[in-house]
Amino acid sequence: MNDEDRYDAGMATRREVLGAAHVDRAEARKTDFxxxxxxxxTRYAWGEVWTRPGLDRRMRSAITLTALIARGHWSEFELHLAAAVRNxxxxxxxxxxxxxxAIYCGxxxxxxxxxxAATVLGNDNQS
Known part of the structure; x- marks a missing residue:
């Protein structure tokens, strides 16, 4: 796969996982910098890793949530909560x-x- 193919696959996956509205906002905020x-x-996280066949998206979301908790990346965690439900x-x-x-990250x-999660997912005790 070349970079253009990775980009196209990544953009499709990114839209499916994060939602088109989020990706459109991110694209609109792009600058030369x-x-x-x-x-x-888009090419590597979404087009190379998230598209690999070894794990399904549910598992990738579970891993991503854990990694974001471990590193304290809270805005990304909130974004990926909705993605996890979508997945x-x-x-x-x-x-x-x-x-x-809590056991491994504190x-x-x-x-x-x-x-x-209570704020993002709501307090409706949905399963």
């Missing part, structure tokens, strides 16, 4: 991911993750 970085993300994870499964993360991080 950030264009290369946005292309890099088929239930609210209960997301809660289990956050709980599991209770304070998981506590904050639960707080953000």
């Amino acid at each position: 950030t264009t290369d970085f946005q292309s890099f993300i 088929g994870l239930t609210h209960d499964e997301i809660g289990e991911i956050i709980l599991q993360s 209770v304070p991080a998981a506590n904050h993750g639960f707080s953000l």
